Amino acid sequence: MRKPRTRTLLLTLLGTAILGAVLHAAWPFLFYPRQTLSFSFPAQPITAEGAVAKAGIAERDITPPIGMPKFGYSAWARDADGFRTRLKARAFYLSGPGQTPLAIVQLDLGSGSLVLRHRVAELVMERTDVPAHALTLLVTHTHSGPGQYLGSDFYNVFGSNKPGFDPALFEFLSQRIADAVIDAYESRREARFAVGQSDLFGVTRNRSMAAWANNFPDQDQSTADPMQAVNPTMTLLRIDQRQGDRFEPAGALSLYSIHGTAIPPFTRPYHADVWHWISEELEREFAGEHSRFIHGVAQATHADNNPAWQEDLRGDLEAERIGKALGSHAIRLFHSLETRLSPTLTTAIASRQLDLLDDIEGGRFELCERAIAGASVAGAANGDEVFPVSYLPFLAEDWPRRFFTDNCQGVKQWMLSKLQLLLPAERFPHQALFQIVRINQLVLVPLPWEITLESGNRLRQAVASTLPEGTDWKVEISSLANGYFGYAVTPEEYALQYYEGGHTLYGPHTLDFLIQQSEGLSRELQQQGDINDIPAQQTFFLLSREYFPDSLAGPGTRRWLNEPRRHDGDATTGPYWSLLLEAEPANQLTLDRPLLAVHCDNGVMISDDSAELQLRHQQDTDKRRGHYEVRWYPATPSPSGSCRFSVSANQQQPVLSAPLP
Numbered sequence: 001m002r003k004p005r006t007r008t009l010l011l012t013l014l015g016t017a018i019l020g021a022v023l024h025a026a027w028p029f030l031f032y033p034r035q036t037l038s039f040s041f042p043a044q045p046i047t048a049e050g051a052v053a054k055a056g057i058a059e060r061d062i063t064p065p066i067g068m069p070k071f072g073y074s075a076w077a078r079d080a081d082g083f084r085t086r087l088k089a090r091a092f093y094l095s096g097p098g099q100t101p102l103a104i105v106q107l108d109l110g111s112g113s114l115v116l117r118h119r120v121a122e123l124v125m126e127r128t129d130v131p132a133h134a135l136t137l138l139v140t141h142t143h144s145g146p147g148q149y150l151g152s153d154f155y156n157v158f159g160s161n162k163p164g165f166d167p168a169l170f171e172f173l174s175q176r177i178a179d180a181v182i183d184a185y186e187s188r189r190e191a192r193f194a195v196g197q198s199d200l201f202g203v204t205r206n207r208s209m210a211a212w213a214n215n216f217p218d219q220d221q222s223t224a225d226p227m228q229a230v231n232p233t234m235t236l237l238r239i240d241q242r243q244g245d246r247f248e249p250a251g252a253l254s255l256y257s258i259h260g261t262a263i264p265p266f267t268r269p270y271h272a273d274v275w276h277w278i279s280e281e282l283e284r285e286f287a288g289e290h291s292r293f294i295h296g297v298a299q300a301t302h303a304d305n306n307p308a309w310q311e312d313l314r315g316d317l318e319a320e321r322i323g324k325a326l327g328s329h330a331i332r333l334f335h336s337l338e339t340r341l342s343p344t345l346t347t348a349i350a351s352r353q354l355d356l357l358d359d360i361e362g363g364r365f366e367l368c369e370r371a372i373a374g375a376s377v378a379g380a381a382n383g384d385e386v387f388p389v390s391y392l393p394f395l396a397e398d399w400p401r402r403f404f405t406d407n408c409q410g411v412k413q414w415m416l417s418k419l420q421l422l423l424p425a426e427r428f429p430h431q432a433l434f435q436i437v438r439i440n441q442l443v444l445v446p447l448p449w450e451i452t453l454e455s456g457n458r459l460r461q462a463v464a465s466t467l468p469e470g471t472d473w474k475v476e477i478s479s480l481a482n483g484y485f486g487y488a489v490t491p492e493e494y495a496l497q498y499y500e501g502g503h504t505l506y507g508p509h510t511l512d513f514l515i516q517q518s519e520g521l522s523r524e525l526q527q528q529g530d531i532n533d534i535p536a537q538q539t540f541f542l543l544s545r546e547y548f549p550d551s552l553a554g555p556g557t558r559r560w561l562n563e564p565r566r567h568d569g570d571a572t573t574g575p576y577w578s579l580l581l582e583a584e585p586a587n588q589l590t591l592d593r594p595l596l597a598v599h600c601d602n603g604v605m606i607s608d609d610s611a612e613l614q615l616r617h618q619q620d621t622d623k624r625r626g627h628y629e630v631r632w633y634p635a636t637p638s639p640s641g642s643c644r645f646s647v648s649a650n651q652q653q654p655v656l657s658a659p660l661p
Contacts, residue, residue, distance in 0.1 A: 025157075025158070025416075026422075027163075028153075028157050028163040028164060028543050028545070029153070029157070029423065029427070029543065032163070032164055032543040032544060032545055033543075033544055034541045034542065034543060034544065035165055035167050035541070035542050035543075035544035036539065036540070036541055037115050037119075037539065037540040037541075037542065038537075038538070038539045038540075039115075039118040039119065039121075039122060039537070039538045039539075040122070040536065040537055041118075041121065041122070041125070041132035041133075041534065041535075041536045041537075042125075042536070043536075044125060044129075044131045044132070046100050046101075046129070046131060049095060049097075049101075049129070050097065051097050052097065052190045052343065053094075053095070053096045053097065053190070053191055053193070053343060053344065053345030054093075054094075054095045054188040054189060054190055054191055055092070055093060055094050055095070055188060055189070055191035055193070055239045055241060055250070055345075056091075056092075056093040056183075056184035056185055056186065056187040056188035056189065057090070057091065057092055057093070057184055057187070057239065057241075057250055057251040057294045058090075058091050058180045058181070058183035058184040058187060058294070059088055059089065059090050059091070059180060059292075059294050060088070060089045060091075060176045060177065060179050060180040060183075060592075061086050061087070061088060061089075061176070061591075061592040061593065062087050062088060062089045062107070062108070062109075062172075062173055062176045062177065062592060063083055063086045063087045063270055063591040063592045064080070064087075064146050064169060064172065064173075064270070064548070064591065064592070065548065065549050065552060065586070065587065065589065065590070065591055066080055066081060066082055066586040066587075066589060066591065066617045067079055067080065067081075067547065067549070067586055067587065068080050068146045068147075068148070068166075068169065068547055068548065069146070069147050069148060069160040069161050069162035069547060070110075070143075070144060070145060070146060070147060070160060070161060070270075071109075071110035071111060071143070071145060071146060071147030071148075071150075071155075071159050071160045072110040072111075072141070072142070072143030072144070072145070072147075072159070072260070072261075073143050073161075073265040073266075073384070074158060074159060074160065074161065075161055076161070076265035076266060076380075076384075076386060077143075077147075077160060077161040077265065077266075078161060078266055078267065078268045079161065079162070079268065080146070080268060080269060080270050081268040081269060081616050081617045082268070082269045082270070082591075082614065082615040082616040082617050082628070083269050083270040083271070083591060083608075083614065083615055084269040084270070084271045084316065084611060084614045085270070085271050085272045085276040085610075085611045086108075086270070086272070086591075086592075086608065086609060087107075087108035087109070087142075087145055087270055087272055088106075088107075088108050088272070088279075089105055089106070089107050089108075089176060089177045089180045090105065090106045090107075090180065090251075090253075090279075090294050090295075090296030091103060091104075091105045091177070091180035091181040091183070091184040092104045092105070092106075092184060092237075092239070092251070092253050092296065093128070093130070093181065093184040093185045093188055094345060094347055094439060095129070095188065095345075095347075096344075096345035096346060096347050099345075099346070099347045099348070100131065100134050100347065100348070100349060100530050101128070101129050101130050101131075101134060101185075102130070102134050102135075102136070102347050102349060102437065102439070103124060103128070103130045103134065103135045103136070103181045103184070103185075104135075104136045104138065104253060104437070104444075105120075105135070105136070105137050105138065105177055105180065105181060105296075106138050106139070106140070106253065106296030106297065106298045107137060107138065107139045107140070107177065107298075108139075108140050108142055108145060108272040108275060108276075109139045109140070109142065109145045109146070109149075109173075110139070110141055110142055110143055110145045110146075110147065110159075110260070111139060111141065111150060111155070111159070111480050111483075111484040112137050112138070112139050112448055112480050112481050112482045112483050112484060113137075113149050113150045113151050113482075113483060113484065114151040114353075114431055114432075114433055114448070114482055114483040115149075115150075115151040115170070115540055115542075116137065116149055116150075116151070116170065116173060116174060116177075117135060117136075117137045117433070117482045117483070118132075118538065119170070119171075119174040119178075120135060120137065120174050120177045120178045120181070121135045123174060123175065123178035123182075124178050124181045124182065124185075127178075127182045127185070128181065128182055128185040129185070130181065130185065131532065132532075132534060133349065133351035133530075133531075133532035133533075133534050134349050134351070134530075135181070136349075136435060136437060136444075136446050136481060136482065137177070137481060137482050138255075138296075138298035138299065138446060138478050138480075138481050139298060139299060139480050139481065140260050140272065140273065140275040140297065140298060140299060141259065141260040141299050141302065141450075141479070141480050142260035142263075142271065142272050142273040142275060143260050143261050143263065143265075143273065144260075144263050144267065144269065144270055144271035144272075144273060145270060145271075145272075146160075146169060146173075146270075147159055147160030147161075147162075148160060148162075148164060148165055148166035148169055148170075148545070148547060149165070149166065149169055149170045149173055150165070150429075150483075150484055151429065151431065151483055151484075151540060151542070152427065152428060152429035152430070152484070152542075153165075153427040153428075153542060153543045154371070154373075154423070154427055154428045154429060155429065155484055156542060156543065157543065159484075162545070162547065163543070163545060164543055164544055164545025164547075165542040165543060165544045165545070166544070166545060166546055166547050166548050167544055167546070168546060168548035168549075169547065169548045172548065176592065189241040189242050189243075189250075190241070190242040190343075191239055191240060191241050191242065191247070191250070191343075191345070192239070192240040192247050192341040192342060192343055193237065193238065193239060193240075193341065193342055193343075193344070193345055193439070193440060194237075194238045194337035194338075194340040194341045194342065195235070195236070195237050195238075195337075195340075195439070195440055195441055195442040195474055196235075196236055196238070196333055196336060196337045196340070196474075197233050197234065197235050197236070197333075197474055198233070198234055198236075198329065198332070198333045198336070199232040199233050199234070200232055200234060200256075200325070200326065200329045201227060201228065201230070201232045202227065202308065202325070203258065203307065203308055203322050203325050203326055204227075204230045204231075204232075204257065204258050204305045204306065204307060204308055205226040205227050205229075205230065205305070205306055205307075205308045206226040206227075206229035206230055206304050206305060206306075206453065207226070207259075207304055207305070207306040207381060207382040207383055208304045208381075208382060208397075208452075208493070208498045208499070208500055209221075209224060209226050209229060210398060210496060210498070211304070211489070211492075211493040211496045211498040211500065211501065212229050212304060212452070212453060212454060212493065213229075214492040214493060214495060214496055215454045215490055215492045215493065217492075227308065229453060230257065230305045230453060231257035231300060231301050231302075231305060231453050231456060232257075233256075233257075233300070233476075234254055234255070234256045234326070234329060234330065234333060235254060235255045235256075235300070235442065235474055235476045236252055236253070236254040236255075236330060236333050236334060236337070237252060237253045237254070237439060237442060238252050238334055238337045238341070239251050239252065239253075240341055247341070249286055249293060249334075250293065250294070251293060251294040251295060251296070252282060252294075252295050252296070252330070252334055253296050253297075253298070254278075254295070254296070254297050254298075254330055254333075255297070255298050255299065255300040255444075255476050255478055256278070256297065256299075256300055256326060257299070257300040257301045257302040257305045257453070257456070258274060258299075258302055258305055258306075258307055258322075258326070259302050259303075259305060259306045259307060260273040260274065260275065260299075261273070261306060261307060261383065261384065262274050262307040262309055262314060262315075262318055262319035262322055262323075263314075263315065263316070263319055264314050264315065264384075265384060265386075267315075268616070269614065269615075269616060270591075271319075273319055273323075274307055274319050274322050274323035274326065275297050275323065276319075276323060276611055277319070277320050277322075277323025277324045277326075277327050277611065278295075278297045278323050278326045278327045278330060279295045279296065279297050279327070280295075280323075280327065280610070280611075281323075281324055281326075281327020281328055281330065281331060282295040282327055282330045282331050282334060283295050285331050285334075295330065297326075297330075298478055298481075299478055299479045299480055299481075300456070300476055300477060300478060300479065301451040301452065301453060301455065301456025301457075301459075301477050301479060302450070302451070302479055303450040303451055303452040303453075303455070303479065303487050303488070303489070303500055304452045304453055304493075304500055305453060306382075306383055307319070307322050308322065309322065312571075313571055313572055314572065315572030315573060316572060316573050316574070316611075316633075317571070317572055317573065317574055318572070320611065342440070344440065345439070345440065346438065346439075346440055347437075347438060347439055347440075348436075348437075348438040348525055348529065348530055349435065349436070349437050349438070349525075349530055349531075350435065350436045350521045350522070350524060350525040350530065350531035350533075351433065351434070351435045351531065351532060351533060351534055352433070352434045352435075352517070352521055352531065352533040352534070353431060353432065353433050353434075353533065353534045353535060354431075354432050354434065354517070355430055355431055355432075356430045356431075356432055356506065357369070357370070357425055357426070357430045362516065362520060363516070364513060365509055365512040365513040365516050366408070366507070366508075366509035366512065366513075367506050367507065367509055367510060367512075367513040368408040368409060368505075368506045368507035368509075369408065369425075370425035370428065370506075371425065371428035371429070371430070371485075371486075371505035371506055372409050372412065372414055372415075372420055372505065372507075373414075373415045373420065373486075373502070373503070373505060374409075374412045374413055374414065374415060374497060374501065374502025374503065374504075375394045375395050375399075375413040375414065375415045375502060376395060376396070376397055376399065376413065376497050376498065376499050376501070376502030376503070377415060377499065377502050377503045378395050378415060379391075379392070379395035379396050379397060379499065379502075380499060381498075381499040381500070382397070382498075382499070394413045397496075397497070397498045397499060398496050398497065398498060399413060399497060400412070400413070400495060400496060400497040401413050401497075408507050409507050409508075410494070410495075410507065410508045411494070411495060411497055411508075412494075412497060412501070412502060412507075413497065413502070428505060429448075429483065429484060429485045429486075429505070431483070431540075432448055432483060432485060433446075433448065433482045433483060433534070434447070434517050434518060434521055435481070435482070435521075436463070436518065436521050436522045436525050438525070441471050441472055441473050441474055442473075442474045442476070443463060443464075443467065443473055443474065443475045443476070443522070444476055444478060445459065445460075445463055445475065445476070445477045445478065445518055445522075446478045446481030446482055447459075447477060447478065447479065447480075447481060447488070447514060447518070448480060448481060448482050448483030448484055448485050449479060449480070449485045449486065449487060449488035449510070449514065450479050450480060450486065450487045450488065450500070450503075451477050451479045451487075451488050452487070452488070452489050452490065452493060452500055454490050454492075454493070455488050455489055455490050455493075455511050455514075456477045458490070458511065458515060459477050459511070459514060459515055459518060460475045460476070460477060462515045462518065462519040463475050463518055463519060463522045465519070466519055466522040466523045466526060467522070467526070468526065485505060485506070486503045486504060486505045487500045487501075487503040487504045487505075488504060488510045488511050488514055489501050489504050489510070489511065490511055491508045491509065491511070491512075494507075494508040495508070549587040549588065550587075551588070552588055552589070552590045556583065556584040556588075557583075557649075558581065558582065558583040558584075558647055558649050559581075559582050560579055560580070560581060560582075560645070560647075561579070561580040561581065561582055561627070562579055562580050563579065564577050564578065564579045564632075564645060564659075564660050565577065565578055565579065569633075573633070574633060575633075575634075576614075576631045576632060576633045576634075577631065577632045577634070577645075577660060578629055578630065578631045578632075579629075579630055579645060580618075580627060580628070580629060580630070581615075581627070581628045581629075581630050581647060582625050582626070582627055582628075583625070583626050583628060583647070584625070584626055585620040585624055585625065585626040586617045586620060586626050588626075589617075589626060591615075594607060594608065594609070594648060595608055595615065595647060595648055596608040596613045596615060596630055596645070596646070596647055596648075597613070597645075597646045597647075598612070598613065598632050598643055598644070598645055598646070599643065599644055599646055600642065600643040600644075601642045601643070604643075606632070606635075611633070612632055612633050612634065612635060613630070613631070613632055613633075614630070614631040614632075614633070615628055615629075615630055615631075616628060616629045616631070630645060630647070632645065642659065642660070643659070643660050644659040644660060645659075645660075
């Protein structure tokens, strides 16, 4: 008699869990208000400025306040409690004589966003000569940045640990990014340019080897090496600016294929992941020699390429080790371009926005009529499994549908089965921006999908086939640019339904469609010149929820609460010094401006622009004060000389210091 009761209880619990999950998912769609976003792009005349090529580079801090939900690990993410590294926007303005000025921005964010790109374009048009179609937002895909700024309800609800589009965060990011572009434009100078590529193995591994190997059924995969099944190519654009009577290194834009996941789920601080150290290494190479040198690094074809962290050591130290290896590689590549610098700047851009729910001229190449998320998305990717979810039937990797595969999604196991059809197709991402950007012999293909290694190879080959012979073209695909549509895998990878295949929303022929659009747009660019095929008037309606603080105050009274103490840390963080800070409450503390520093008697000053200083919120008190832990992770285990912590304060209070014992 006990077995039927036990079975009934288990079925009841399972049914209750499923019902709870459905209600949790449906709640925002039933009760959240909608935010209307409208964009207008009036025609802007393009005027040639002077007879020489010019470039401008600028940077802004885009670290949001404490308490924001984070994007990338979905439900496994946690609200931000501070920062380990700051998040940045690095803008590159390029203008050749008689050509359309371009603005390319690298962002320490988890994903691009079409509405963010459009808002920044509006703001930039007011103060620069960059037309709306000539702006590109590239991202690092850090999984420790904010969410709630994307252009679709599906990812604003399910991509972060909390649901909804936050209009205040959106405007904060838009203004800060636009300020970087405007600053780059206003600081433009005569410049020299060089483009190069170089390979680096050993810092990434393929996380979905069986899916990748399915592309090559005739090859023996028994000895296939995940450390070799990667895109090892770093692509770098070097820019030197005129300083008086000579040209000096001013900045670089580089791309590499590595997931922003060296910092694992469940961690709380904002973090740029490996990308912080990639940028910092090259920037430090020129620290003190020239005016502010800026290095922006963005994604290439990374979707199945994870950081090669050491088992059980994933975290800050591994992110630093991998990031510094890539940063050192960027230094060597940058210096190798010294003799190739040229005053010539030839640019061109083609931009086309398509609604994937509409009929598309030239055909859909069997692209599905609506998006469907696969069950394996809940199971998570290799390296991010969560017990027991990632190991359950249908949710686990390599669990394709065996029957009833004659629909557009083929072998995909639908998450929540037909219940997913209750979510209107318009709530999924469907407005996609395709671009082809030429900068001398570099041809950049920004796409709002996460592109796997082999998908990138096929896309790169297709675009390269459209380019004139006689030039050493460097074609690079940049994932997650200007928006987010999940993944794009090959049909062969899709057949196994690993995480990447399950997260390919528009079905097994998504890559065929991307190839067709990118190849066609590149041919048109060669034949017609610049293309602006972005609607001049657009409106979006997004489910909204406010997380951003109502108002951020200026510095209040701040004080240290104890003496600095040394801690051994652990194998993922290393040793550090800490002390407690009392300041304004978390919802009034501004994080996008300098706050902390360590000053040493030997003249060394460590700012919180580095990864050595960390701020973590602990609690707000009844007196409306905030308590924070400040940590210093010294670059050397035993810093030489006497050092002291400092924190910025208001005009009525001097800078506070706390010496190390």
